[in-house]
Amino acid sequence: MSDVQAGLRYTRDHEWVRTEADGTVVVGITDHAQHQLGELVFVELPDSGRTLTAGEACAVVESVKAASDVYAPVAGTVVATNAALDGQPNLVNASPFGDGWLFRLKPDASDASRLLDAAAYTDFIAAEG
Amino acid sequence: MHEPVIFEHSRPGRRASSHAGHEVARVDDLPADQLRVTPPALPEISELQAVRHFTRLSQLNFSIDTHFYPLGSCTMKYNPRAANRLAMLPGFLGRHPLGPVEHGQGVLACLWELQEMLKAATGMCAVSLTPMAGAQGEFAGVAMIRAYHRSRGDEARRVIIVPDAAHGTNPATATMCGYDVREIPTDSHGDVDLDALRAAVGPDTAGIMLTNPSTLGVFERRIEELAGIVHAAGGLLYYDGANMNAILGRVLPAAMGFDVVHINLHKTFSTPHGGGGPGSGIVAVNERLAPFLPVPVVGRDADGYRWLTERELPLSIGRLSAFMGNAGILLRAYVYMRMLGAEGMRRVSGYATLNANYLMTKLQAAGFEAAYPDRRASHEFIVSLRKVAKETGVTAMDFAKALLDRGYHAPTTYFPLLVPECLLIEPTETESLEELDGFAAALAGIRELAYRDAGELKAAPRRMPVRRLDDVRAARDLDVNWHGRRATPDTHA
Numbered sequence: 300m301s302d303v304q305a306g307l308r309y310t311r312d313h314e315w316v317r318t319e320a321d322g323t324v325v326v327g328i329t330d331h332a333q334h335q336l337g338e339l340v341f342v343e344l345p346d347s348g349r350t351l352t353a354g355e356a357c358a359v360v361e362s363v364k365a366a367s368d369v370y371a372p373v374a375g376t377v378v379a380t381n382a383a384l385d386g387q388p389n390l391v392n393a394s395p396f397g398d399g400w401l402f403r404l405k406p407d408a409s410d411a412s413r414l415l416d417a418a419a420y421t422d423f424i425a426a427e428g
Numbered sequence: 429m430h431e432p433v434i435f436e437h438s439r440p441g442r443r444a445s446s447h448a449g450h451e452v453a454r455v456d457d458l459p460a461d462q463l464r465v466t467p468p469a470l471p472e473i474s475e476l477q478a479v480r481h482f483t484r485l486s487q488l489n490f491s492i493d494t495h496f497y498p499l500g501s502c503t504m505k506y507n508p509r510a511a512n513r514l515a516m517l518p519g520f521l522g523r524h525p526l527g528p529v530e531h532g533q534g535v536l537a538c539l540w541e542l543q544e545m546l547k548a549a550t551g552m553c554a555v556s557l558t559p560m561a562g563a564q565g566e567f568a569g570v571a572m573i574r575a576y577h578r579s580r581g582d583e584a585r586r587v588i589i590v591p592d593a594a595h596g597t598n599p600a601t602a603t604m605c606g607y608d609v610r611e612i613p614t615d616s617h618g619d620v621d622l623d624a625l626r627a628a629v630g631p632d633t634a635g636i637m638l639t640n641p642s643t644l645g646v647f648e649r650r651i652e653e654l655a656g657i658v659h660a661a662g663g664l665l666y667y668d669g670a671n672m673n674a675i676l677g678r679v680l681p682a683a684m685g686f687d688v689v690h691i692n693l694h695k696t697f698s699t700p701h702g703g704g705g706p707g708s709g710i711v712a713v714n715e716r717l718a719p720f721l722p723v724p725v726v727g728r729d730a731d732g733y734r735w736l737t738e739r740e741l742p743l744s745i746g747r748l749s750a751f752m753g754n755a756g757i758l759l760r761a762y763v764y765m766r767m768l769g770a771e772g773m774r775r776v777s778g779y780a781t782l783n784a785n786y787l788m789t790k791l792q793a794a795g796f797e798a799a800y801p802d803r804r805a806s807h808e809f810i811v812s813l814r815k816v817a818k819e820t821g822v823t824a825m826d827f828a829k830a831l832l833d834r835g836y837h838a839p840t841t842y843f844p845l846l847v848p849e850c851l852l853i854e855p856t857e858t859e860s861l862e863e864l865d866g867f868a869a870a871l872a873g874i875r876e877l878a879y880r881d882a883g884e885l886k887a888a889p890r891r892m893p894v895r896r897l898d899d900v901r902a903a904r905d906l907d908v909n910w911h912g913r914r915a916t917p918d919t920h921a
Contacts (some may be wrong), residue, residue: 362900
């Protein structure tokens, strides 16, 4: 069974969002998503400084099965990316909510609250089968 | 099993013809400073060793000549020997593309007739045979759409719409042609979501790329309405002919509203397929796009057949290949089409879809889950192993590997991405009933084994030249070079 962490916000495209104390948000893909994809072989991240609209395709995660877009869960500016994924894309598999984070955004407005909470996301992936 | 590379057979001084004379030709008419000092690193082996080596390698292959090959979306049908034989007549093989056209009227006549037959098979008004692969056919098609809009001064059209069920090459093609890609979803029955399409089109729409039947193995039922939406917005419709085998002689892409079609002759028209080519991705267009066709095209007038080039088609998107694409492949398709005739083409699509529906029904009866059970299959269909994977841990990839041990090439796995744990199965029209039954029985046996001994399937394949490969490492650290004998130290760790 996939891990869903309490306290995070989720999208229907299987990204998670964690709001930090400084107001920035960290974005990654969920444990469910990495299970579906299988072991990752490549991660492409957005450049720092890029401004993203909510829902914009901004990163790519590629496994031996498939390449999938990652969408910006909220609008904002990219302030950091996880450089470790360049050499070790499988960090996303090993630790999707921790060392496998993808990028950090300075959001335009704090609209992360309209995303799914952990309970709603758990229901969503259960319904998806 | 360790199959050595040819260099490992090499012994210093060994020659191809050990028992013939050893006289070495001396090169004495080149300047000394132009001659290489160190000999090239070529294998030194006997002729017999070379023959055995490559014969053995060829026997390790799965091929349509040796195995059932139900690789969905690829149309791995039998390639009739007659097409091979006739395309290799000395007059064809000896024809030089720069020879005078008066000396090549025979081959030009074949190519012209092929153009005419492809026009009839698509309902289009003009054809170019030059694209040398499906991907190049796609590129030609979208480049023509772009040239069309540009010729009208309509530069605002920046977006190609692609359904999420599309082949991965479609968005790649649009991007290569400088377009932005807008993806639209599929509804739960496998049709394009027309409300999403209506919302996606606008003054920035250059066109849509569509496969029909789609990669989901079902026919897009509201294709006319869909075409109307795109045309009303000022966009054009591109038909990816990958799945043409399902509709051959039944429905014309032109009648569905498409403006441009590419067809893989190496699928539908049975030219040899695989190993990276040579392929052929011909394009057929309606009046709107005809001025933009890639050249050369074969024309005919009172004097006979001749090449039409940039002179006759000044708006052409240009040349995609030296001379006339893969001419030998075009000739094979020509022979195949002449052998079939119009009635034969209808039989092809009839049996291709009959075989797919038979196999789908048979597998459903054996407990397999069809991805779209309420839909009739086209020439291929999708089985989802989601339930088996959940209950036993045996995945679609494990099924694929186990099939190899049972003498079947695996179906396409994990494509389309919309269906989890899927196998995309395309039997084609050239398989016998017994072959289809045997394949269904093999899959049913694997499924039964999954519930009894999942570990056994995780260990598959057991009887292949190589066992389970490390596909993650292959993707991350791909290295297909042989490093055994390098003049300089090998810096590759």
